[in-house]
Amino acid sequence: MLKTPATSEVASEKKSVSKKKFVFRLNANDKYFSMFFLGPSLLLLGLFVFYPLFKTLYISMFLTDTFGxxxxxxxxxxxxxxxxxADFMNSLFVTLIYVLAVTVxxxxMGLLLANLASKKLPGIGIFRTLYSMTMGVSVAVAAIFWLFMFNPSTGFFALVSNALKLTPINWLTDPKNAMLAVIITTVWMNLGFTFLILLGSIESVPRSLYEAAEVEGASSSRQFFKITLPMISPTLFFVSTITIIDAFKSFGLIDLITKGGPTNATNMLVYRIYKDAFYSGNYAKSSTEAIILTVIIAFFTLIQFKFLEKKVNY
Structure with a gap:
């Protein structure tokens, strides 16, 4: 039987209506599809982030036995x-000094190196590789490397001091020098990531802005402060937030290099939490310290979003 034009039009209308119904049903069930994809992430966050947080808050309001x-x-x-x-306040003061020094x-240094590496200079690719190499170094390897550098008899700094006939510095036995040694090591470890992020942001700035500034006779320093910094301000805000949070959570280098010493000069809050929990078995005290550290990190992050974000140019 041959189909007439009328019947073919009716069939096409039915197909279009069925397609519309299908699209409508799909939109109505979007929340189920979203939960299907978000469910695993929410489950992992609940198990490994929110549950430990509330459990720690709960334990901090009790005394505990040696089993927690x-x-x-x-x-x-x-x-x-x-x-x-007094010991806790000393750890808090030491942590704030450490975070401030490491962040600044x-x-x-990452900004200066990234700005230098963005220039079209001969062999700049080699320097880019050298600046970013620390990203591939583990904490254990970095600790071993710097322990050798700080060695009072055979280390690099000791050899330089002997060559210059200077008094060798006791890097890891003097409280002030130990803090400086940990800061140097942490900055060296974090510099590669900061450098790469800032370099990518600087290279994304339109070249036409610099060409217009050169026509106007602006110096390189004026271009840096009036063009580069405002254009990469979102990246600077991101890097500063990440750096502060990571500095508050520093643990590996401190554990491997100084173990919080000497005389608690490098006993940061995170390392104090670790020692109180797994050395002393005082889980209530360590949980309380963990909650205080969480509040401090949240406070500094809020301050950044409250004041620094206003200066970000999106």
Missing amino acids: NTTVFTGLQNYVNLISS LTIT
Whole structure:
């Protein structure tokens, strides 16, 4: 039987209607599809982020035995005891000094090196590779390398001091020098990532802006402060936030190089939490310290978003 034009039009209309119904049903069930894809991530976040956080908050309000089981409810007494503790306040002060020094030095050196590496100079590719090599170095290897550098008898700095007939510096036994040694090592470790991120941002700045500035007679320093910095301000904001958070969480280098010493000069909050929990078995105290550290990191992050983000040019 031959199909007439009318019947073919009716069939095409039915197909279009069925397609529309299918699209409508798909849109109505979008939330189920989104939950299907978000479900695994939410499950992992719940198991490994939110549950440990609330569990730590719960334990911080109790006394615990050596197995970490809660015994006596103390409320906020653990927090009061910590804040009134001279050792804890010393760790907090040392941590703030360390975070400030690491953040300022890492961002400043990374920005200067990235700006230099963005220039069209002969052999600049070699320097780009050298500046970013620390990204491929593990914490253990970096610690071994710098322990050799800081060795008081055979280390690089000791050999230089002997060659110049200077008094060798006790890097890891003097409290002030130990903090400086940890800062140098951390900056060296973080510099590769910061350098690469800032270099990519600088190279994405339109070249026409610099050409117009050169026509106007602007110097290189004026171009840097008036063009480069405003254009890469979103990346600087990102790098500063990441660097501060990572500095607060520094653990591996401190554990391998100084172990919090000498005389608690490098006993950062994270390392203090580790020692109180796994050396002393005081899980209530370590949980309280962990919550305080979380609040401090959240406070500094909020300050950044509150004040620094206003100066970001999107």
